[in-house]
Amino acid sequence: MGDSIFKVPGGKLLKIKLTPSEDRIRAIVIKGDFFLYPEETLVALEEFLAGKELDEVTLAADIQDFLDEAGAKLVGAGAADIAKAILMAM
Amino acid sequence: MEEFRFLDLCVYNAYKNMAIDEAITLAIKEEEAPPTLRIYRWRPSAVSIGTFQGMTDEVDLKYCRLNKIDYIRRITGGGAVYHDFEGEVTYSLIVPKGHRLAPPDILKSYKIICGGIIEALKQLKIKAKFRPINDVVTDGKKISGNAQTRRNSCVLQHGTTLLDLDVEVMFSILKVPKEKISDKMIQDVKKSVTSIREVLDRHVEVDELGNALEAGFSKALKIDLVPGALMAREWADAQRLMKEKYSTTKWNLSR
Numbered sequence: 001m002g003d004s005i006f007k008v009p010g011g012k013l014l015k016i017k018l019t020p021s022e023d024r025i026r027a028i029v030i031k032g033d034f035f036l037y038p039e040e041t042l043v044a045l046e047e048f049l050a051g052k053e054l055d056e057v058t059l060a061a062d063i064q065d066f067l068d069e070a071g072a073k074l075v076g077a078g079a080a081d082i083a084k085a086i087l088m089a090m
Numbered sequence: 091m092e093e094f095r096f097l098d099l100c101v102y103n104a105y106k107n108m109a110i111d112e113a114i115t116l117a118i119k120e121e122e123a124p125p126t127l128r129i130y131r132w133r134p135s136a137v138s139i140g141t142f143q144g145m146t147d148e149v150d151l152k153y154c155r156l157n158k159i160d161y162i163r164r165i166t167g168g169g170a171v172y173h174d175f176e177g178e179v180t181y182s183l184i185v186p187k188g189h190r191l192a193p194p195d196i197l198k199s200y201k202i203i204c205g206g207i208i209e210a211l212k213q214l215k216i217k218a219k220f221r222p223i224n225d226v227v228t229d230g231k232k233i234s235g236n237a238q239t240r241r242n243s244c245v246l247q248h249g250t251t252l253l254d255l256d257v258e259v260m261f262s263i264l265k266v267p268k269e270k271i272s273d274k275m276i277q278d279v280k281k282s283v284t285s286i287r288e289v290l291d292r293h294v295e296v297d298e299l300g301n302a303l304e305a306g307f308s309k310a311l312k313i314d315l316v317p318g319a320l321m322a323r324e325w326a327d328a329q330r331l332m333k334e335k336y337s338t339t340k341w342n343l344s345r
Contacts, residue, residue: 012223013169015147031144031345033169035223037196037240039141075167075196076223 004089008034012076018089025052030082035075044070054090059083096315097128099179099300104136104160105336106328110320111182112165112335113327115242118186122323125185127307127315129300132173132180136160137263140168140237144345150265159263163342166237166248168224172263177254177285179299181206183307184246191311192245200224200238203247203311207234210251210306214299216289226251231284252285253299 004016012034019027028049036042048066052059060083067074102110107130117123139148141164148170154161173180183203185192192199200223207226211218211233218228226234236249257279266275286294308315320328335341 033140035167
């Protein structure tokens with residue numbers, strides 16, 4: 001179990017609570033003062049990330065793909081920022 | 091000019107305030123209510139957190155309970171806000187999706203709607219400007235914070251404008267480790283946040299700010315504010331949302 005707090009340069013704050021399982025995400029909670037539209041996308045993203053490998057580049061791409069497919073807009077942070085914050089929580 | 095329903099300065103507790111905002115979106119979705127601007131205060135004083143924030147991460151619940159300060163999760167993102175009954179006025183602007191004030195570009199829509207705050211401050215002789223993503227600043231210091239959601243076929247933006255600021259109380263409510271609340275931190279906040287009374291160095295009344303917000307939104311957004319009231323169905327939805335959502339631990343402590 002690990003935590004991280006990452007202030008996105010020029011953006012908002014990301015707070016990650018990560019439960020890893022070896023080199024993968026077992027469970028994750030993403031919190032912070034960012035904006036995401038529609039808001040329900042966040043829980044779906046957390047579920048989507050369970051089981052993913054803890055690799056920053058791959059995670060960033062996967063998160064971006066997920067948001068694009070969901071037609072979601074993240075404001076105050078980007079997919080790469082979330083990936084970075086997740087790795088910081090290891 | 092386009093007519094908006096105007097719900098003038100009123101006072102409710104945190105649960106009812108947030109329930110009313112959502113109830114209005116439901117009525118607009120059903121095309122039963124017109125675009126609406128409401129101005130309100132919070133009694134008892136309350137802290138609201140962004141929808142993605144962790145309540146216990148952000149708020150000292152023990153301090154809130156001891157000091158009779160309500161705490162609530164908003165449906166909008168953004169950060170924690172202390173709604174001091176004596177020190178701020180909140181507005182909500184709710185329009186159907188596709189309205190000219192809420193273009194798909196989210197930053198653009200923040201800027202457009204925040205124009206109402208900037209004009210209100212201008213009426214009070216304060217020069218302010220929009221600072222992306224969601225703030226209004228004067229002389230580089232934040233004086234208004236805003237948050238927007240897009241749901242129920244509506245765009246809802248609500249925000250706070252500070253009349254007064256008590257940094258010490260704010261730090262007591264927000265969960266900053268007490269040992270870390272140094273004089274420097276308090277000074278840093280005082281350098282980055284300000285209030286109308288501080289800028290003008292006089293006791294601006296709540297009603298004066300309320301009137302400025304009414305005039306400011308009307309002028310900046312080119313809307314005719316027609317005094318109105320909530321409809322019966324909005325009151326019913328608000329009561330239900332208050333009971334089933336906003337006053338519940340399940341919602342408020344969900345993260």
